[in-house]
Amino acid sequence: MEEKKITWLELFYDLIFVAAVSTATNVLLHVEKGEIRPEYFLKFVLIFIPIWWSWVGQTLFINRFGQDFLYQRIFTIFQMLFVLIMTASLSVNFDEYYLSFLFGYIGLRALTAIQYLVVQRFEEGDRKKVAQFFGTRFWIGIIISCFSILFDSWIRYSILYTGILVDILVPFLGRKYLVKAPSNTSHLLERFASLTLILFGESVVSTLYVLQPQKGDWDAILFSLISFILIVSMWWQYFENVEKKVDKSIKTSGQTIIYGHLFILMSLSMIAASIKLLYLNEVHYSFDLYFIFGSVCLYFMTTTIVFHQYRFSQDRLKLYHLVLFIGILASFFIINLVVEVPNVVIMGEMTLFFIIYAKLTTT
Template sequence: MTPISHIAHKKVTWLELFYDLIYVAAISITAHVLVHSHHGAIQAGTVIKYFLIFVPLWWAWTGFTVYVNRFGKDDTVQRVAYFLQMAFVIVMAASINEDFDAYYLAFMLGYVGIRLSTALMYIRTWLENDGEPRRIARYLGLTFLGGALVSFSSVLIPGDAKFFVLYLGIFADILLPLLARKKVLSHLPVHHPHLLERYGLATIILLGELILVIVNGLREGHVGVEYMIAAVLGFATTVSIWWHYFESSEHIAEEDRKSSGQSIIYGHLLTFLSLGLIANVLHYDFHQELTVRNFGWLALSGFTLYVISTAVIFLPGKSRLHIRQTLIRTAVFIAVAAIALPLLPSTTAIYAALFLLFAGFALAEGIVRNRGKRSVA
């Protein structure tokens, strides 16, 4: 048997949507780690914890998402794997805490459980297929099995060294598919429209989390002009991100790309991280717990990560001239943000400037896309 499912038209299933919702709940809890500020600043250790917790969640979700994109059959075994992974995600989500060390064991076991089940699905596909599907499933199955076992071995390591072993397994998992992009994975391209749809659905659910921050901010505060301004600017910023992301996504979904999808996969790590940072920008504008300078740096970090991520996701396959022009526009927006956001005199001014940056970025990219369509026509 050789079920090469990426050739057929693929649609996102209700089970995939259910799966995404479970993960986004965990990602939302992870972003909440940054809510803990001290003396008007988010401590460096807290930011590091945010990244260290976020990366395994993103990679666990990505691993099975890409498997289903290439080899999914929606049979009983795959459905059982979905539900098993959801249970492990719940374990991970329940273990997310600023005191990461105290909850380490449960978090690690949840992550390893997800990765082992993904590796076993690849091994199943390896044993059932021939040719390129067999070769690719074998490579990824053994790679992910090895990474999961390295991470699991961290239970044997005392002290902080266990974190090094855990992330050694994770980063080996992440790096090896990148190294095999041309020699192995390019021989069985991903189904780009389906992959974009999956990442797009996760993105829109995360944007919904921004709206939830706004709603909670209004509920927890007193009715007043400052809260209404915060809500309006937060909503306008969210709409600007939606407009840019999904206009760009629909534009490249029309392209006939044949690749391993690495730009989409790895670029969305930065997208998801940026949305977590922006959710905290919204939170801190309502609660005013950061100094103006620290609030500016948080806003700058969220904006910079977002625009870099979209360059990674949406640029591959374009002409060299288009890539150069897009990178120049992106650099200009980052430079303006780097000059303005840390220097503005109030959180409201920073918040308004952040909206203008996102709206301006969406508008500039939209104008360029429309010109490109007219020139082709």
Template sequence: MNETIRKATWLELFYDLIFVVAIAKAVDTLGHANQGQIEFESYFKYILIMIPLWWAWTGHTLFANRFDNDDLFQRLMTLGQMAVAASLSVFIDPDFDPNYLGFLLSYVALRGLLVLMYGRAAMLAEGACRDVAKFLGLGFTVGLLISLSSLLFTGPWKYVVLYLGIIVDIIFPLLGRRYLARAPVESHHVPERYALLIIILLGESVANLVSSFESVAVSLQTVVAAVAGFLLLAAIWWVYYDNLERRIYGQELGTGQAVIYLHLALFIGLGGIATMIGFAIDPVLAVADYKLLVGLSTAVFLIALQLLLQIYHPKAERAPLLRNAVITLVLSLAALALAPTNVTVLLAMTGVFLIHAISDIRRQRAI
């Protein structure tokens, strides 16, 4: 384990703020009901937007984890990435075609700056860290060039090639897992950074709650939905951060890939939860479609969280965790099957999450 505890810098926190706008626009992709429905295409586009956002943010976070020296070059490169990330957010839109070129060039520029940072790190670092910088710099260059080559294609194929490059980028570190383990991530910084990403999503959920409440007439139903939504977010916060603090923060993480990649699912699931709270306050989404949104969002979030907890908890504690997860699953299915309206679905799911949080508190006290 590294002797020095690595903490997020002020520049990293500033970096996060740039992504607040991008994440809000991505979540808004799900926030429009067409005749009481969210079209399948909207779910697909939402995921396609969230993946490069998560990966762009992850790229800088992992570089900073291993190679941060806070010198002039790194500050300028980080500020450059922030400017490009702001540009990227401009071109986030469910209508892909008019925004394709701006999105592509912004994404490629952002990754290109990261490659330059890895190139310099390879020149300055020594031993395993130098080898890791070379390895990642090479892999990310390949992914970047594949995405950039989408300019040579037209129609749907340009998107296929764009995302092929992103997939290569994402998979490359997984293929080099043993190689990257020679320079493990700092065990405090990575969990802290991803916890801050979750805070951004929780903040977006609160913002969505407030904006939805402002857009409707105040009634008992809207007040109940708003209160239930806030309690749901509180329960999510409690379960996630209690377990992060107790079992993940400061532990040996190796490459940290379980934390990194499972947070993509947490990221996507929480964005859906933000949307589902809004549609309970302003119930323009048909009940069947609302239940689909709730089921998908909570399932993605809970499964990813359970996998993360199973990986980092001792074997003796995994059975109670799994039992709580099964109870939560059964209660969630019952809530989705029996609740007749959007508000009652949200109320029921809030109750399920509160039960899960209380069970988790009792489990931890029994340890």
């Protein structure tokens, strides 16, 4: 497979999405009567999905057809402007900013579809078919989402997300083309790893910003230290696998990486939010438990699934590994339900789990 390196413009493009992801994460910090109401979880998901899919759309184009040409740079820069508009429109009070959000999102997706139509003129064979397929089919979801502007209330959002869902399903429908012109696995893994790294960094910065341990407050200092070790352990496990344990020469459509990372990235945001809530101690103990253990379990399961297909055969995890990891999480969870423990102990348990997870999956 042809070697493809990440460009500086791609990394710059990733940074623009940091504010968008941070805004989505902050939705999970709306605490009322000791818990986060279900509507905020729903809003978090509904905000996160367009962010993720907008980033994925351009990433997939660059992965197959990206070249450091002037016209492609200009397309990417214009997309960054639409990202800024979309990000500035993200809010839990979505109705007030709906038009500007829709303008930003539609602008992003339309530019991506146009890029496919432009590049198909220069391609041949299966690659030309892929470009034609995406360049025409992506407009279906875009047009459906545009019709949402004609309606109000829940109908508006139903139409918007119907269009987004259709957009997301397009690569599945075009799988017969994609397998003949596979994605560049090495570049795709690096691109998703770069966005994941930004989320890890955002977790560190936002966590330390909220904690702000005062001089002599050893409980806060200990909590900060354990939180940092937790994030480092997660980083170690993820990037050691990306760097050494996966076969980057595998030729696939890349859909496991693409769709699996939606849940990896969402779980990272949820873990960052749960760390803040554990420290602030503003939610009920039982809610804390379900939230952080659920977030960690989601991250563990999705990273396991995503990397399994691409691991070298001798490095693939066995069934007893899965039983062991789930057993550790289940044991901690049950013990904490029976005996109420300080929040710093819960953080210590999560850190121990990720240290074990990193050790057994990277050696």
